Amino acid sequence: MQLTRxxxxxxxxxxxSTLIGRLLYxxxxxxxxxxxxxxxxxxEIKLAFLTDGLKSEREQxxxxxxxxxxxxxxxxxxxxxxxxxxxxxxxxxxxxxSHADIAIILIDAxxxxxxxxxxxxxxxxxxxxxxxxxxxxxxxAVNYDENIFLMxxxxxxxxxxxxxHQIEFVPVSALKGDNVVNRSNKMRWYNGxxxxxxxxxxxxxxxxxxxxxxxxxxxxxxxxxxxxxxxxVYGEFYENEEIIIYPTQQKNIIKxxxxxxxxxxxxxxTQPIAFTLQDxxxxxxxxxxxxxxxxxxxxxxxxxxxxxxxxxxxxxMDETPLITNKRYYIQHHSFRTYxxxxxxxxxxxxxxxxxxxxxxxxxxxxxxxxxxFVTAQPLLVxxxxxxxxxxxxxxxxxxxxxxxxxxxxxxTM
Ligand code: GTP
Ligand code: MG
Numbered sequence: 360m361q362l363t364r365x366x367x368x369x370x371x372x373x374x375x376s377t378l379i380g381r382l383l384y385x386x387x388x389x390x391x392x393x394x395x396x397x398x399x400x401x402x403e404i405k406l407a408f409l410t411d412g413l414k415s416e417r418e419q420x421x422x423x424x425x426x427x428x429x430x431x432x433x434x435x436x437x438x439x440x441x442x443x444x445x446x447x448x449x450x451x452x453x454x455x456x457s458h459a460d461i462a463i464i465l466i467d468a469x470x471x472x473x474x475x476x477x478x479x480x481x482x483x484x485x486x487x488x489x490x491x492x493x494x495x496x497x498x499x500a501v502n503y504d505e506n507i508f509l510m511x512x513x514x515x516x517x518x519x520x521x522x523x524h525q526i527e528f529v530p531v532s533a534l535k536g537d538n539v540v541n542r543s544n545k546m547r548w549y550n551g552x553x554x555x556x557x558x559x560x561x562x563x564x565x566x567x568x569x570x571x572x573x574x575x576x577x578x579x580x581x582x583x584x585x586x587x588x589x590x591x592v593y594g595e596f597y598e599n600e601e602i603i604i605y606p607t608q609q610k611n612i613i614k615x616x617x618x619x620x621x622x623x624x625x626x627x628x629t630q631p632i633a634f635t636l637q638d639x640x641x642x643x644x645x646x647x648x649x650x651x652x653x654x655x656x657x658x659x660x661x662x663x664x665x666x667x668x669x670x671x672x673x674x675x676m677d678e679t680p681l682i683t684n685k686r687y688y689i690q691h692h693s694f695r696t697y698x699x700x701x702x703x704x705x706x707x708x709x710x711x712x713x714x715x716x717x718x719x720x721x722x723x724x725x726x727x728x729x730x731x732f733v734t735a736q737p738l739l740v741x742x743x744x745x746x747x748x749x750x751x752x753x754x755x756x757x758x759x760x761x762x763x764x765x766x767x768x769x770x771t772m
Contacts (some may be wrong), residue, residue, distance in 0.1 A: 360431065363561060366440040366455035366488075368479040369465030374496045378465060378533035378554075379428060379441050385540035386555060388430035425585055434559045452479060453674065453765050456486040457751065462560055463492045463554070468501045468530075472514050477709050479611060481727065485672060485767060487744060490525040490561055494554060498546065499532040505548040519712060521769070522744065525561070529554050571663065572596055572650035574632070575748075576642060577693050587617075587633045588642055590693075596632070596650060598624040604640065605647040605665055605739040612637040645694025647739050662770075663749065665739045670704075670731045673766035677756060681722035687763060688755040689734055697735040698754065705729040743767040 367375040383387075428439045434581045440455035456462060462483035466476055493515055495768050501507045508530045515528070529538055530549055537543030540555045552560075572594025580587045596602075600613045616626050617633040636642070649663075675681055681700060689698035707712040707727035714729060722728055743750030747767075754764040 360434075360436050361437045361563070362438065363461065363558065363563070364438045364440070364459050365461035365463055365558065366434070366442055366452070366459045367463045367465065368442050368452050368455075368483070369496075370467065370470070370473050372476040373465040373467045373470075374533045375441055375463075375465050378494065378496065378531070378539065379439055379461070379535045381536055381539045382439075382555065383428070385431050385536055386430065386432050388432070405698070412611060424595050430507075430554070432559060437558065452482055453486065453676075456483055456488055457747070459483075459486075459488050460490040460559065460563055461488075461490040461492060463494055465494050465496050466511055466515075468495050468497045468504075468507050468511070471511060474709050475711060476515075477518070478725065478727075480515070481707065481709075481712075482674070484518075484520045484522055484524070485727075487522045487747065488524065489563070490527070490557075492527045492529060492554065492557055494533075495528065495530045496533050497749065498530045498537060498543075499535045503530075503543070503545045505546070508549070517712075527551070527557055529557070572652075573749075574634075574648045575692050575694070576644055576646050576648065578644055579642065585635055586639070586642075588636060588648070589631070589633050590648070592626045592630045593746075594628060594650065596626045596634070599645075601651045602636075602648045603651050604642055605642055605649065606737045607646070609640055610651065610667075611640055645691070651656055662745055663739060663741050665737050667737050668731065669728065669734070669738065669740060669768060671752075671768045672729050672766050673754070673767040675722050675724060675726045675728070675764045677759075677761060677763040678724055679723075679759075679763075681726075681764070686757055688757055689732075689738070689752055690755055691738055691740070691752045692748065694738070695755075697757075698732050700730050700732045703728055703730045740768045742770040744769070 367374055367379060428441065430437050430439070438452050440459065442452040442455045456568055464476060464479050464483065466472060480491065495508050495511050506679070508528070512528045529551060531538045531554060532543070533539060537545055538549065538553045540553060542553055543549070572592070572593055574596065576588035577590050579589070596613060596616065598616055599612060601610060602613055603610050613634040614637050616623050618626060618630055642648070683700045683703065685699065688695055688697050703717040703722060705728060706717050706720065706722070708715050717728070739749065741749040750768045752766055753762050754766065755761070756763045
């Protein structure tokens with residue numbers, strides 16, 4: 360059965376956990392023993408408890424970590440990441456969004472669009488989540504008023520997206536169950552689909568069209584006089600295939616390929632493999648191995664860039680503001696080197712949704728900005744829209760070891 364991943368995002372208290380609880384409850388995805396646990400003394404069901412797993416969360420009634428939930432209907436299997444709404448937890452949303460097919464962004468109808476709505480929409484856009492569903496929630500609290508729904512929809516329609524997405528608007532009440540799994544008879548003015556219908560009928564698209572077959576080395580072992588390289592395959596690889604290694608740009612030939620210890624002549628997309636090379640060479644953790652057959656195509660060669668200087672859109676996640684010319688780590692999946700921001704060029708203004716020239720303000724937590732940086736060792740990158748793997752990275756504080764930021768490479772905007 361097809362697997363669809365989605366995240367829920369939105370302001371604190373917009374009803375994300377309640378909405379997921381409602382989805383699970385109305386699609387009969389919960390067992391009776393769990394149901395008993397969440398039943399309150401008055402017989403009412405506290406739907407948010409279905410998703411808010413941590414104890415301290417339950418006590419405070421907020422979601423802290425990303426809570427993953429699995430459920431399935433007759434049509435599909437789902438993995439849900441319930442992201443916390445608090446501003447301090449934007450990084451959890453980014454983690455969730457980088458793997459999601461669909462982002463559900465909740466908007467509280469009694470409150471309207473907030474800064475957090477825009478921030479989350481921007482992140483979902485930036486991370487290229489294929490489908491964004493705006494759920495205008497708590498419609499019960501505004502008398503199921505169509506005008507409120509239309510007003511919010513109109514405001515969101517002004518949002519200038521960088522990428523193309525399937526965009527939907529659904530008026531719901533997570534609490535009462537309107538238009539989540541079952542159609543509401545209180546909003547006859549709405550003739551679109553229910554949320555579950557949209558989730559079940561989402562047509563998955565290839566997220567980043569990978570440019571070339573490649574493997575990033577995760578680790579290397581030495582057994583019986585032979586060096587084995589391990590990594591996950593993007594695209595496909597064959598025995599006896601010519602490859603090129605980055606950053607060294609040395610050519611070599613794949614000798615043997617192993618999948619789960621068994622020798623094979625071909626490895627396919629997403630398979631974790633071990634392989635050996637014909638000639639002994641310098642190939643370490645974090646290095647890339649690309650198939651040379653793709654590189655005969657000039658347009659691909661132009662899209663992949665091996666360089667010490669890059670330009671990217673980043674989100675700052677640290678309580679400590681960014682310091683230009685300070686040394687940070689950049690983690691490009693399994694490759695780590697040093698980075699220094701050279702120049703902050705633009706900062707995203709959430710009020711008018713525009714990038715504006717940098718005015719020397721602090722780049723503090725949650726700031727979205729475009730900057731140029733240099734790295735100690737060259738990085739092999741591509742535009743995020745062409746390869747979400749090659750195009751994304753995180754920044755780590757050298758002393759605290761905390762994730763200080765995340766970024767994606769966009770060649771044109
Ligand atoms: P965080 O995890 O803290 O970001 O909050 P959340 O978005 O998960 O919100 P949660 O589901 O915990 O709901 C917050 C409050 O809004 C609770 O008191 C809910 O009962 C209430 N609520 C959620 N959905 C609805 C709705 O459709 N209508 C009304 N009237 N109240 C709702
Ligand atoms: Mg919650």
